[in-house]
Amino acid sequence: MSTAPVALVTGGTSGIGVVIAQQLVEAGHRVVVSGRSEQRGSAVAAELGDRARFVRTDLTATGAAADLISRTTETFGRLDVLVNNAAIDHTGELLEVGEAEIRTTFETNTFSAMNLLIAAARTMREQGDGGSIINITSRLASIGVPTMGIYSASKGAMLAFTKAAAIDLAPYNIRVNAVAPGMTRTPLYQEWLDGLPDPEAEARRVAEAIPLGRIAEPADVAAVVRFLASPEASYLTGASIPVEGGYLAK
Template structure:
C-alpha cells in the first residue's frame, strides 16, 4: 500500500549510507518529507538524489548544540516534526583487556548519548504540535547478545535499549511512541571493525553460516521496512519495544 507515510515529517540521522540511506529511500517512496542529518557533507548529494522531498543538514551527533540545531532547523523546514529516527552509529571492536578508553567513550557518545540529545530536543516540538509522534532508536542484536570483541559496542547498544524502554514510559501520556530496531549481521561496511577482529571476511562468512539460522546476512533493504512501519500509523499501539531483525540468532 503506497502512501503509508503521506504527510509525515521525519528527521533521520546517519542517513548517508547503508541502512539509513535505504530508510530514506523507503520513507520518500511512502510519501514522507525527510530531513537527513549526517556529519558527512556528501549528505547534500544524498538529498539531491532523492529530490525536493529531502533536505540535508550537517550535524555532529556528539555535540548537543549541533543536534539541537538539526532538530530545530529540520522541523522548521518540514513545518513540524512527527518522527525522529536516530540511526547514526559507530563501531569499534577489540578484546576488553586491550580496549582503549577513548574508543569506549566515543562509542557511548555516538551510540548512546546522541539518542538522549535527539530526544531531549525533539520531544518539546512533538508535544507542542499535539499530534503525538514516533522516536525510532537504532540499537543492535549486540545490545541484547554480545560476543567476543564486542564488549564496548554491546554496552553502548544495550544502553540504547534501556533508554528506549524508559523513555517510552515517560512519553506514553503524550502519545509519543519510542521503539528500537536491533539489526543482526547486515552486509554493510559498518561492520568492518568486527570483521577484522574475527580474522577477515572469510572467517566472518563462516561464522554467519554457523550462527544465523537463515544462513546469511541481511541487506539494508531488509532492515529499512521496520523504520517505515514504526514511522507509520500502523504501529500506533507499539511502544517500548526493541525489535530484533537478525535471521533468527536471538532465539536460536
C-alpha cells in the same frame, strides 16, 4: 504547505540510514537526512528528490541535538518521526580498551542519541499530535560477543532508554521503539570482510550461524523502521524488534 509527515534520519548518508530514508520517502514522508559528510549527504538528498533535504551535523557537539531539531522544523515545518540511526563501531580486547575509546563510543551511540530523543520529543509534545521515535540498536544490546563489549554497552543503554522513554512519553502519544539489527550487508560489513584472509569462507560461516541462512540486507531493517513510523504501528511502544534472522532465538 504540504501535510505529509516529516522524518529525521540521523546517520543517513551511508549504509542502513540511506535505505531507511529511501523507504520513508517512498512511504510519503518528507525526510531530513543528517550526517557529517557534506559530499555524501548532498548526494543522498539529490538522489531522494524534492522530498528530502540534507543537514550537516556533528551530533557530539554541544547543543547539536536541539539545533538539528530546530533546523528540521525550519525546513519542513514540523517533526513526526525521529530515526536515531547515527553510530560508530568499536571492537577491541576489553582489557586493552582506554578511557577515551569508551567516551567516544558513548558520545555518539548513546549520549547524542539520548539528547536527540529528548529534543525531538519536546517538539512533538508542543505540536500536540504525537509522534514516533525509533532507536536503531543492535542484537549486541542483548548478547555478549568477544571484543564488542563497549559497543554492546552503548547499544544496551539505548535499549533500556527506549523502554523508559516509552513510558515517560506515552501521555503525549509519542511512541518509542527500537530496531535491533544483526549482521547486515553494509559498506562497513564489506570492509570488514575484505580485510580477512578468506572473505568467502567467513561470509559462509556468518550466514550459517543465522537460522534463516543469510546476512540481513539494509532493506530488511528499513522495512521494520518504515512500519514503526506508520499509523499501522500506533499501538506499539516500548518494543525492541530484532531483525537478525532468528539469531537470538537459538
